[in-house]
Amino acid sequence: MYSYVMRRLAFGVVTIVGVSIIVFMVLRILPGDPLVALFGPEGFTKLSEAERARYMAELGLSDPLVLQYFHWVGDIIRGDLGRSFFRAESVGDMIWRRGPLTAEIGILAVMISWVVGIPVAIVSALKPNSLGDNISRFFSILFLAVPGFWFGMLIVLALLFWFGYRAPLAGASLFTDPWNNLQLVIGPAIVLGLGQGAYIARMARSSLLEVIREDYVRTARAKGLSRRPVIRLHALPNAMLPVITLSGILMGFVLAGSIPVERAFGTPGLGYAMYNAVRERDVFVMQNLVFLFSVVFVMLNILIDLTIAWLDPRIRYR
Amino acid sequence: MTTFEPDTALPLQPPLVAAAAPSRWRRLGQTLRMFVRRSPVSAFWGCVAALIILMAIAAPLIAPYEPLKSDFRAMTKPPDGRHYFGTDQIGRDTLSRVIHGSRASLTVAIGAVLFGTTLGALWGLASGYFGGRFDIVSQRIIEFLQSFPDLILAMAIAMALGAGTGTVIVAIAITRIPFGGRVIRSVVMSLKELSYVEAARGLGASHLRIMARHILPQCIAPYLILATTHLGVAIIIEASLGFLGVGIPPPTPTWGNMLADSLNAGLVPPWWLVLFPGVAITITVLAFNLLGDGIRDILDPRLRGGAGGLAIVAAKERVAA
Numbered sequence: 194m195y196s197y198v199m200r201r202l203a204f205g206v207v208t209i210v211g212v213s214i215i216v217f218m219v220l221r222i223l224p225g226d227p228l229v230a231l232f233g234p235e236g237f238t239k240l241s242e243a244e245r246a247r248y249m250a251e252l253g254l255s256d257p258l259v260l261q262y263f264h265w266v267g268d269i270i271r272g273d274l275g276r277s278f279f280r281a282e283s284v285g286d287m288i289w290r291r292g293p294l295t296a297e298i299g300i301l302a303v304m305i306s307w308v309v310g311i312p313v314a315i316v317s318a319l320k321p322n323s324l325g326d327n328i329s330r331f332f333s334i335l336f337l338a339v340p341g342f343w344f345g346m347l348i349v350l351a352l353l354f355w356f357g358y359r360a361p362l363a364g365a366s367l368f369t370d371p372w373n374n375l376q377l378v379i380g381p382a383i384v385l386g387l388g389q390g391a392y393i394a395r396m397a398r399s400s401l402l403e404v405i406r407e408d409y410v411r412t413a414r415a416k417g418l419s420r421r422p423v424i425r426l427h428a429l430p431n432a433m434l435p436v437i438t439l440s441g442i443l444m445g446f447v448l449a450g451s452i453p454v455e456r457a458f459g460t461p462g463l464g465y466a467m468y469n470a471v472r473e474r475d476v477f478v479m480q481n482l483v484f485l486f487s488v489v490f491v492m493l494n495i496l497i498d499l500t501i502a503w504l505d506p507r508i509r510y511r
Numbered sequence: 512m513t514t515f516e517p518d519t520a521l522p523l524q525p526p527l528v529a530a531a532a533p534s535r536w537r538r539l540g541q542t543l544r545m546f547v548r549r550s551p552v553s554a555f556w557g558c559v560a561a562l563i564i565l566m567a568i569a570a571p572l573i574a575p576y577e578p579l580k581s582d583f584r585a586m587t588k589p590p591d592g593r594h595y596f597g598t599d600q601i602g603r604d605t606l607s608r609v610i611h612g613s614r615a616s617l618t619v620a621i622g623a624v625l626f627g628t629t630l631g632a633l634w635g636l637a638s639g640y641f642g643g644r645f646d647i648v649s650q651r652i653i654e655f656l657q658s659f660p661d662l663i664l665a666m667a668i669a670m671a672l673g674a675g676t677g678t679v680i681v682a683i684a685i686t687r688i689p690f691g692g693r694v695i696r697s698v699v700m701s702l703k704e705l706s707y708v709e710a711a712r713g714l715g716a717s718h719l720r721i722m723a724r725h726i727l728p729q730c731i732a733p734y735l736i737l738a739t740t741h742l743g744v745a746i747i748i749e750a751s752l753g754f755l756g757v758g759i760p761p762p763t764p765t766w767g768n769m770l771a772d773s774l775n776a777g778l779v780p781p782w783w784l785v786l787f788p789g790v791a792i793t794i795t796v797l798a799f800n801l802l803g804d805g806i807r808d809i810l811d812p813r814l815r816g817g818a819g820g821l822a823i824v825a826a827k828e829r830v831a832a
Contacts, residue, residue, distance in 0.1 A: 211655035219667050338796035340747050342754055343770060343789035346780070353779050449660030453751045467663075471670050472756050483659075483667045491658050 194509050197502050205495045212487045217262050220480040265480070274481045277470075284481050287466055293366070295455070295462035297374075298381045299447045303440065305386025310393030311436075315424070317394070318401035329394060336391035342453035345384045349458060360458060377461075381454045388450065389443045396439045400432040407431075434505055441497030448486050546809055553805020560798040567613040574607035578764045587776060590783050597783035599769075600776040605783060608764035609791050615753075615765035616795065619679050620745035624738050627684030631691025632734050638692070639699030640722055649692070657689040665748050666757055674760040679752060683745050691737060698733050702726050732810040739803030743796040750792050766792050 240248070256264070268275060274284035282290075313333075317326040352358040360376045404410065405428055413423045451464035459465070463482070470478040502508045547554040566573060575595075576582075582602035590597040596605035638649035656664070665682040672678035702708060703726065711721050752758035753767020761768055766788040773784035 207651070208654060208658050211651065212658045215655055215659070216667070219664075219671050334801065335793075335797070338743065338793050338800055340750055340789065340792055340796075342751060343785070343792065346770065346773075346785050347789070350780060350782055350785055354782065445660035449662035452662065452666070453754050456755065467666075468755055471666060474670065476671075479667060479670060483663055486663050487659050490660055 194502065197509050198499060201495055201498055201502075205491060208491050209488055212491065213266060213484060214262075216480055216484045216487070217265065220476055220483070221258070221261065269481070269484070274485075275477050277473075277475055277478045284478055287478075288463065288485065291461060291463045291466050294374075294377065294460065295451050295464055297378045298385065298451060298455075298460070298462060299444070301378060301382035302385035302389060302447050303444070305382060306389035306393050306440070306443070309387065309390040311397055313390075313394045314397030314401060315429070317398045318405065319424070321402065330398075333391040333394045336387055337395075339388070340453075341384045341388045341450050342457040344388075345380060345454050345457035348380055348384065360460070377458075380458045381451065381460055381462075384454050384457075385447050385450050389440075389446055392439060392443055392446075393436060397432065397436045400435050401428060404428045404432040434501060437497060437501055437504075441494045444493045444497075445490050448490055546805065550805040550808050553801050553808070556798045556801035557805065559794065560802050563613055563795050563798060564617060566610060567617045570611045570614055574604075574610045576604035576607040578603065578607045578611040579762060580604075587781055589781070596787045597781065599772060599781075599784055603764075605769075605787055608769055609766070609787050611764045612766045612769060612788060612791065613795070615676070615759050615763060616746050616749055616792070618676065619683060619749040619759070620742045620799075622680040623683035623687060623745045623749075624741045626680065627687030628691040628734070628738050628741050630684070631688035631693075632695040632730065632737070634688065635692040635695035636699050636722060636726065636730060639696035640703055640718070640726065642700075646696075653689045653692045656685070659686070661686045661744070662748055662751055665752060666755065669752055669757040674757065676759050676763075679749060679758055682752070683748050686748070687741055687745070690741065691734075694733055694737055695730050698730055699726055702729055736803060736807045736810060739799055739806055743799040743803070746792065746796050746799070 272285065274288065276283040277287075280287075313329045317329045320326055349359075360380060366374060405424075407428075410423060410428050413427045414420070451462065452467050453464075454460075455462050455464035456468045463485075467479070467482050467486075469475075470482060546557075580603065582598065582604075584602070586598060586602040587600050588594060588598045588602075594604050594606065596609060598604055599608070634649060634653075638646040665686050668682035668685060669678055672681065708721060708725055711725050716724075749758060749765070750767035750770070753765045754771045755767075756771060758767050759765050761772075769788040770785065773780045773788075776784055
């Protein structure tokens with residue numbers, strides 16, 4: 194187990210370095226001129242040569258690219274995520290202020306997806322092609338096709354239309370103001386949770402159907418165990434492994450999905466910050482936020498892989 | 512049948528360009544008939560997909576109004592007999608904009624899949640076939656690309672390149688590369704050990720010839736499954752980019768842009784501006800997803816009745832790897 198953990202962590206570090214290079218390439222090298230990205234094509238033409246040179250020097254953009262890359266990585270390692278070009282607050286502070294909200298949404302969404310997806314899958318898999326199975330499959334197929342942010346807009350609209358209700362606009366901490374915090378978080382969490390739940394339900398259903406056909410399940414039934422404990426003790430734990438892996442892949446769905454969904458709900462979380470950065474063409478904030486989201490995604494998947502290895506000795510001893 | 516068994520996620524098919532076909536058209540007809548018989552639901556949604564594509568091609572003929580023309584006498588009007596889907600805040604007809612929006616969505620989705628999935632597939636073909644150091648490096652790069660949530664990578668690229676149809680296609684295409692690479696690679700790895708490939712090599716065929724004549728045809732089935740499933744994902748990403756303001760720039764009607772616009776139409780967004788573009792996205796994605804499921808059932812019977820969806824394919828690969 195120890196060597197597996199070490200190997201997985203080493204791969205994780207390599208991946209994060211690779212990710213940082215791609216982020217840097219996309220956001221620093223691709224645009225050609227970062228000033229164009231910052232000021233927009235029209236704003237850029239209004240700048241004089243001297244102003245351009247001054248901005249470039251100020252932002253450290255006149256250094257060679259390799260040096261810029263190492264500056265950036267060095268800053269991140271020192272914990273300095275820079276500041277927005279348009280806002281007073283530093284990116285680090287912004288992440289501390291807005292991050293918890295998005296983290297809450299993510300955790301709740303994953304919980305909802307399991308709480309909804311797994312029971313639906315069990316009902317479906319135990320009676321394949323029954324009415325319940327067909328209904329649940331219909332909904333899971335539907336939810337794979339519904340864009341989360343649109344579903345969110347519909348919820349916001351329906352609440353406004355029929356109840357005149359709108360979630361509070363300002364951020365609220367879980368600890369000082371739990372009621373407002375819940376109102377902020379619950380909508381995006383439901384939308385993202387159901388979207389993921391559809392995948393989880395489909396995966397868990399097919400995985401369970403496969404496991405139920407295994408010999409050891411038949412043996413368990415043959416030795417006289419009744420249906421329930423067989424499912425609960427023998428089939429379900431083994432069927433869950435692929436679902437856990439899927440859940441890790443779907444973390445990306447939650448992280449990325451939080452951007453348009455938070456925009457749809459107007460939730461003041463990190464996803465909304467990313468939307469602001471895109472709208473204001475704030476390359477530096479974008480660079481750090483993209484990197485942050487990807488690192489979180491990579492680390493969550495390492496965690497998932499280690500969980501799987503812990504649960505499944507076949508992987509550990511390879 | 513003791514020597515080999517296809518042991519990867521995707522099974523081996525008899526060559527699609529089989530000999531002794533009476534005529535190409537008759538074969539096509541037969542295939543279609545088989546498709547309808549075996550999965551009527553998918554066939555139905557395939558027709559819906561075809562209708563949507565037709566709608567996109569014939570958009571100027573079908574749309575009752577010009578999608579960009581404002582009518583200042585009918586601003587933010589709910590649906591009625593003149594404007595079936597209502598009008599937006601500057602009096603543009605929503606129905607016409609939804610119809611024209613299909614053009615942007617489909618262009619981007621098809622373009623992204625054609626570029627991205629194909630490039631990924633060819634890359635996977637090469638890296639699976641040659642193996643060795645090239646394969647190891649390729650796998651790392653693909654893993655780096657997969658470490659980004661799709662939408663976030665697409666957003667960053669679209670933002671860096673600036674707005675436009677071409678850049679949105681490129682942005683989404685790049686996020687599609689890893690999937691094509693992984694799936695096709697695993698197919699090729701199992702194919703290249705088979706005796707007919709070895710025979711070709713023994714006869715002195717070049718690598719290029721073996722790849723093009725003997726391995727590529729076997730990759731068509733998994734590629735088709737992959738491509739149809741990716742169309743749906745690409746449409747959702749395109750709509751999200753539009754919604755976030757990094758898609759195709761505004762005057763062009765796209766479903767994502769329309770949804771973003773609706774949020775600017777006052778404190779309470781008018782329901783018809785929110786409802787119709789979203790329904791259009793949902794139906795289109797549903798059509799391509801179910802068509803993809805049907806194609807998979809036919810071409811790849813081992814996955815029949817199993818779980819669909821990209822993330823699930825990816826998860827299965829990870830479990831197998």
